[in-house]
Amino acid sequence: xxxxxxxxxxATVPEGKKQVRLSDxxxxxxxxxxxxxxxxxxxxxxxxxxxxxxxxxxxxxxxxARTRREASKKLLEQNIDPSQKKQAxxxxxxxxxxxxxxxxxxxxxxxxxxxxxVDSTIKNTQARLDKHIFPWIGSLPIDEIEAQDIFxxxxxxxxxxxxxxxxxLKMLCSQIFRYCIAMGLTKYDPTIGLQGALVPVVVKHxxxxxxxxxxxxxxxxxxxxxxxFVVQCALQITPYVFLRPGELRGAEWEEFDFDNSEWRxxxxxxxxxxxxxxxxxxxxxxxxxxxxxxxxxxxYVFPSYSALTNPSLHH
Numbered sequence: 001x002x003x004x005x006x007x008x009x010x011a012t013v014p015e016g017k018k019q020v021r022l023s024d025x026x027x028x029x030x031x032x033x034x035x036x037x038x039x040x041x042x043x044x045x046x047x048x049x050x051x052x053x054x055x056x057x058x059x060x061x062x063x064x065a066r067t068r069r070e071a072s073k074k075l076l077e078q079n080i081d082p083s084q085k086k087q088a089x090x091x092x093x094x095x096x097x098x099x100x101x102x103x104x105x106x107x108x109x110x111x112x113x114x115x116x117x118v119d120s121t122i123k124n125t126q127a128r129l130d131k132h133i134f135p136w137i138g139s140l141p142i143d144e145i146e147a148q149d150i151f152x153x154x155x156x157x158x159x160x161x162x163x164x165x166x167x168x169l170k171m172l173c174s175q176i177f178r179y180c181i182a183m184g185l186t187k188y189d190p191t192i193g194l195q196g197a198l199v200p201v202v203v204k205h206x207x208x209x210x211x212x213x214x215x216x217x218x219x220x221x222x223x224x225x226x227x228x229f230v231v232q233c234a235l236q237i238t239p240y241v242f243l244r245p246g247e248l249r250g251a252e253w254e255e256f257d258f259d260n261s262e263w264r265x266x267x268x269x270x271x272x273x274x275x276x277x278x279x280x281x282x283x284x285x286x287x288x289x290x291x292x293x294x295x296x297x298x299x300y301v302f303p304s305y306s307a308l309t310n311p312s313l314h315h
Contacts, residue, residue, distance in 0.1 A: 002024055002025060003022055003023075003024040003030065003062060004062070005061075005062055007022065008022060008030055008037065008057055008058075008062065009058075011030065011032045011037065012032070013032055013033060013034055018033060019031055019032060019033040020032050024062075024065070024066070024069075026041075026069055026073070027041045027042045027043050027069065028040075028041050028054070028065060028066065028069045029041075029042070030057060036056055036057075037056070037057040037058075038053065038055075038056055038057070039053070039054035039055050039056070039057060039060055039065045039068075040052070040053060040054065041054055041068075041069055041072060041082075043072065043073075043076060043082065045076065045081045045083075050081070050083055052072060052082050052083050052086070054068045054069070054072075055068070100141055100142050100143070100185060101138065101139055101140060101141060101142065102133075102134075102137050102138055102139075102140055102142050102145060102176070103129075103134050103138035103139065105142050105176060105179070105180055105183075105185065106129055106133075106134075106138075106176050109175070109176050109179045110122070110125060110126065110129075115273075116272065116273050117271075117273070118268070118269065118270065118271055118273065119268075120246075121271070125172065128165075128168065128169060128172060129172070132153060132156075132157055132165070132169055133153060133169060133172070133173065136149070136152065136153040136156075137149050137150070137153065142177075142180050142185050142186050143185065143186040143187075145190055146190050146193075147190040147191070147192075147193030147194055149190070150170065150173050150190055150191055150194060151194055151197060153169065154166045154169055154170055154194070154198060157169060158198065158199050163198075163199050163200075163201050164201050166198055166199070167198060167201055170191050170194055170198060173190075173191050174189055174191040174192075177189040177190065177191060218239075219239065222235045222236060222238075222239070223236070228305060229291075229294065230291070230294065230295060230302050230303065230305075231302075233287050233288075233290070233291045233302070234248060234249070234302045236283075236287050237284050237287055237288075240280075240281050240283060240284045241263070241278050241280075241284070243265075243278070244271075247265060247269060247270070248302070249302055250269055250300070251263070251265075251300065251301040251302060252299055252300055252301065253292075253295075253296050253299070253300075253301055254299075256280075256288065256301075258285060258288075258289075261279060261280045261281075261282075261285060262277055262278065262279060262280060263277070263278040263280055264276075264277050264278075265277075265278065288301070
């Protein structure tokens with residue numbers, strides 16, 4: 001006999017029983033217990049007898065339960081297991097929710113951008129997100145974040161006096177929102193509304209040598225440096241190679257080709273992740289040959305003083 005709302009509402013569980021079933025036909029039934037009334041559907045998939053949960057009565061009405069039963073039967077006709085389809089849909093919904101949060105999008109953005117980043121850039125960017133941004137807006141839907149949300153997290157950093165970091169956070173958020181705009185996930189970048197709202201960075205200008213005569217003074221200062229021999233060599237090489245301090249500091253002996261007078265810095269150590277070939281002047285080769293007896297037993301050309309005095313740290 002088909003069910004009716006009156007019959008379902010009147011259903012009770014007799015004393016001594018844990019539950020009763022009220023069948024509607026086609027495998028659909030209500031499982032009534034002292035805790036509530038639940039829609040269930042029995043079906044066979046392959047050689048297995050299975051049960052599908054279709055919701056709770058009365059949130060899911062009798063009419064809706066029958067609609068869900070018929071939809072499940074159509075899946076079975078296509079050799080699709082309704083239970084597996086339900087689980088797959090639920091996983092997609094969860095994944096979609098994760099993706100459209102700020103943290104989900106930022107994680108996706110980093111994975112794409114990091115292909116061209118050096119390890120230090122990846123590490124620093126992730127650290128800023130984890131420490132200053134994700135705790136406050138990471139779980140928010142990307143299209144619901146407003147300028148005041150960004151401003152609030154930036155102000156927390158400003159109050160600690162780290163003004164430059166605050167500006168970096170704004171720029172980082174802006175890059176992620178521009179990525180979202182390109183993906184069609186939001187229509188505007190809320191950081192635009194923060195123009196002029198942040199404490200300005202105080203720029204400390206350092207005089208640049210523009211006169212050739214002044215270069216002579218710099219070179220003489222380098223030659224007269226009284227520090228360790230390793231640092232002396234590093235300073236003397238610097239004017240010939242035009243590299244960032246970190247790239248020079250990380251130089252390894254295996255990167256140098258003395259026969260061809262070249263220093264081949266691997267892509268993994270370069271900011272643009274492209275191998276960089278530096279021609280070596282005769283003066284540089286002479287400095288390196290003087291340094292070889294001191295540091296060539298280890299990996300680095302310019303090891304730290306502690307590594308030099310403790311060989312186990314030099315490899």
